[in-house]
Amino acid sequence: xxxxxxxxxxxxxxxxxxxxxxxxxxxxxxxxxxxxxxxxxxxxxxxxxxxxxxxxxxxxxxxxxxxxxxxxxxxxxxxxxxxxxxxxxxxxxxxxxxxxxxxxxxxxxxxxxxxxxxxxxxxxxxxxxxxxxxxxxxxxxxxxxxxxxxxxxxxxxxxxxxxxxxxxxxxxxxxxxxxxxxxxxxxxxxxxxxxxxxxxxxxxxxxxxxxxxxxxxxxxxxxxxxxxxxxxxxxxxxxxxxxxxxxxxxxxxxxxxxxxxxxxxxxxxxxxxxxxxxxxxxxxxxx
Amino acid sequence: xxxxxxxxxxxxxxxxxxxxxxxxxxxxxxxxxxxxxxxxxxxxxxxxxxxxxxxxxxxxxxxxxxxxxxxxxxxxxxxxxxxxxxxxxxxxxxxxxxxxxxxxxxxxxxxxxxxxxxxxxxxxxxxxxxxxxxxxxxxxxxxxxxxxxxxxxxxxxxxxxxxxxxxxxxxxxxxxxxxxxxxxxxxxxxxxxxxxxxxxxxxxxxxxxxxxxxxxxxxxxxxxxxxxxxxxxxxxxxxxxxxxxxxxxxxxxxxxxxxxxxxxxxxxxxxxxxxxxxxxxxxxxxxxxxxxxxxxxxxxxxxxxxxxxxxxxxxx
Numbered sequence: 001x002x003x004x005x006x007x008x009x010x011x012x013x014x015x016x017x018x019x020x021x022x023x024x025x026x027x028x029x030x031x032x033x034x035x036x037x038x039x040x041x042x043x044x045x046x047x048x049x050x051x052x053x054x055x056x057x058x059x060x061x062x063x064x065x066x067x068x069x070x071x072x073x074x075x076x077x078x079x080x081x082x083x084x085x086x087x088x089x090x091x092x093x094x095x096x097x098x099x100x101x102x103x104x105x106x107x108x109x110x111x112x113x114x115x116x117x118x119x120x121x122x123x124x125x126x127x128x129x130x131x132x133x134x135x136x137x138x139x140x141x142x143x144x145x146x147x148x149x150x151x152x153x154x155x156x157x158x159x160x161x162x163x164x165x166x167x168x169x170x171x172x173x174x175x176x177x178x179x180x181x182x183x184x185x186x187x188x189x190x191x192x193x194x195x196x197x198x199x200x201x202x203x204x205x206x207x208x209x210x211x212x213x214x215x216x217x218x219x220x221x222x223x224x225x226x227x228x229x230x231x232x233x234x235x236x237x238x239x240x241x242x243x244x245x246x247x248x249x250x251x252x253x254x255x256x257x258x259x260x261x262x263x264x265x266x267x268x269x270x271x272x273x274x275x276x277x278x279x280x281x282x283x284x285x286x287x
Numbered sequence: 288x289x290x291x292x293x294x295x296x297x298x299x300x301x302x303x304x305x306x307x308x309x310x311x312x313x314x315x316x317x318x319x320x321x322x323x324x325x326x327x328x329x330x331x332x333x334x335x336x337x338x339x340x341x342x343x344x345x346x347x348x349x350x351x352x353x354x355x356x357x358x359x360x361x362x363x364x365x366x367x368x369x370x371x372x373x374x375x376x377x378x379x380x381x382x383x384x385x386x387x388x389x390x391x392x393x394x395x396x397x398x399x400x401x402x403x404x405x406x407x408x409x410x411x412x413x414x415x416x417x418x419x420x421x422x423x424x425x426x427x428x429x430x431x432x433x434x435x436x437x438x439x440x441x442x443x444x445x446x447x448x449x450x451x452x453x454x455x456x457x458x459x460x461x462x463x464x465x466x467x468x469x470x471x472x473x474x475x476x477x478x479x480x481x482x483x484x485x486x487x488x489x490x491x492x493x494x495x496x497x498x499x500x501x502x503x504x505x506x507x508x509x510x511x512x513x514x515x516x517x518x519x520x521x522x523x524x525x526x527x528x529x530x531x532x533x534x535x536x537x538x539x540x541x542x543x544x545x546x547x548x549x550x551x552x553x554x555x556x557x558x559x560x561x562x563x564x565x566x567x568x569x570x571x572x573x574x575x576x577x578x579x580x581x582x583x584x585x586x587x588x589x590x591x592x593x594x595x596x597x598x599x600x601x602x603x
Binding site (some may be wrong): 186271 | 342389390392393395396397399400401403404405407408410411412414415422517521524525528558559561562564565566567568569572573576598600601602603
C-alpha cells in the first residue's frame with residue numbers, strides 16, 4: 001500500500017512538471033493554431049541556460065528561473081515576429097514543417113555549441129527529501145511541482161483577467177474582429193509565442209534540476225507535451241494540469257505494474273484512444 | 288505538361304541509374320541504394336500525404352513492420368528473403384487497414400499526431416517482443432552483393448512511381464484529390480471516402496514496408512530504434528514536399544537532391560548535414576511552399592516575383 005502511495009506521489013510530482021511543459025505548447029496551439037514542434041528544443045535550451053548559469057556563475061537554479069524565462073521569451077518573440085509571422089496564413093502542414101526545421105536547427109546548434117555530453121544541474125540540496133503521509137518526497141521535485149503549478153495558474157489568471165490576455169483570446173477566437181477592435185496581431189502573436197517559449201524555458205529550468213539533459217531531449221518532450229495537450233484539451237489552460245497529472249500518474253503506475261519499457265506504450269496508447277473517443281480532450285465539450 | 292522529350296529523357300535517366308553498378312565505385316552504389324530507398328519512402332508518403340492530403344507522421348511504422356516481418360521470417364523461421372518480404376508487406380497492409388479505420392477519421396493536426404504517437408508506441412511494443420529480439424534486435428543472414436540490393440531498390444522505386452502515375456490519372460486518384468481539397472464535398476459527390484483513404488494508406492504502407500524489408504536484409508541488422516526512427520518519417524515528408532507533394536516525379540527529385548547535398552555535407556561534419564537540413568526546411572517552406580515542381584512550372588513566367596507572391600499570400 002505504501003508502495004502504491006509512493007508511486008502515486010511520484011506520478012503527481014512528475015505530472016506537475018509535465019503540465020508546465022505542455023502549457024506553452026497548448027497556449028501557442030490554441031491561440032496561433034501552430035503546433036510548435038520546436039517546443040521541446042525550447043525546453044532543452046532553457047535547461048542549458050540554467051546549467052551554464054549554475055556551473056559558470058554559481059546561480060541557484062531556482063533563482064535562475066526568471067532569467068531562463070526571459071531569454072527564451074526573447075528567442076520566441078523574435079522567431080515569431082521575423083519568421084513564423086511570414087506563414088501564419090499558410091496551410092497547417094507548412095507551419096508544422098517549419099517548426100520542425102527550427103527544432104532541427106536548434107538541436108544541432110546545441111550539439112555543436114554545448115557538445116552531446118549529458119549534463120546535470122546539481123545544487124547542494126539536490127539529495128534532500130522529506131516525508132509526507134508516509135511517502136518520501138524529494139525536495140527539488142516538490143519545489144519544481146509547486147513552481148510549475150504556480151506558473152500555470154498565473155498564466156491562467158493573466159489570460160482571463162488582463163488586457164493582454166483578452167487580446168490574446170480575441171485573436172484566438174476571431175482574428176478579423178480582433179483587428180477591428182484595434183488589436184495588432186503581429187505583436188500579440190509574437191508576445192504569445194514568446195510567452196509559450198518562456199514557459200518552455202521555465203519547464204527546462206525545472207527539468208534540468210530533476211533530470212539529466214543533453215541536446216536531444218527535445219523531441220521526446222515535444223511528443224509528451226502533445227499528448228498532454230490533447231488529453232487535457234486546448235479549451236482551458238487548466239486542462240493541461242489534468243492532462244499532466246493524469247499522464248504522470250499513468251506512467252508511474254505502468255512502470256510499477258507492467259514494466260518501465262511499457263510506459264511510452266501506455267501514454268501514447270491513451271493518446272490515440274483519447275483522440276478517437278474524445279477529440280476535444282478529457283475536459284473538452286463534445287460537439 | 289508532358290512535352291516531346293519527357294519519355295525519352297525519363298528512359299535515359301533510368302538506363303543511367305540501372306547501369307550504375309557497372310560503372311560507379313562501391314561507395315556510390317551504397318549511397319545510391321540508401322537514396323533509392325528514401326525516394327521510395329517519399330513516393331509512398333506522396334500517396335497518402337500528397338494525393339489524399341493526410342499528413343501521416345507514422346509511415347515509418349510500415350517501414351519498421353516490413354523490416355521486422357522480413358527479419359523474423361528469415362531468422363526465426365529460416366524462410367527465403369522473397370517470402371519474408373511478402374510476409375512483411377502483408378503485415379504492413381493489414382496493419383494499415385486495421386489502424387487506418389479509426390485513425391483516418393481524424394483530420395489535420397489530430398491525424399498527424401495520432402500517427403506520430405503510433406510510431407512511438409510501436410517502438411515500445413516491438414522492444415518487448417521476444418520473437419523480434421526485444422530491444423537488442425535481430426541479425427539477418429549476410430548477403431554481400433551491393434549491386435543486387437541497388438537494382439532491387441531501383442525496381443521498387445520504379446514500381447511505386449508507376450503506381451503513383453496510375454493514381455494520378457485514375458478515378459481512384461481523382462477521388463483522393465477530391466478528398467484532399469474538400470472531404471465533405473467529396474463524400475457528397477459520391478466518393479467512398481473511407482474506402483479511398485484506407486486504400487491510399489494501405490498502398491503507402493505496402494511500398495514503405497518493402498523498402499524496410501530490403502533495407503533490413505541489406506544491412507543485415509534491425510533494432511527497434513532504427514526500424515521505427517521518427518527522423519526517417521520526417522525525412523520522407525521533407526523530401527516529398529521539397530520536390531513537390533501531389534506530383535509524380537517531385538518526391539523522387541526531392542529525395543535525390545536532398546540526400547546528395549546532405550551526404551556531401553556529412554563528409555565534413557555530421558552535425559552540419561542535419562543543421563543544413565533544418566535550414567533548407569525553414570527557407571523552402573517560406574519561399575517555395577509548393578515545392579520544386581511548382582517552382583519550375585511558374586518561375587519562368589513570374590521570375591523573382593514568384594517568391595514575393597508566396598510570401599504575400601501567407602504572411603500575417
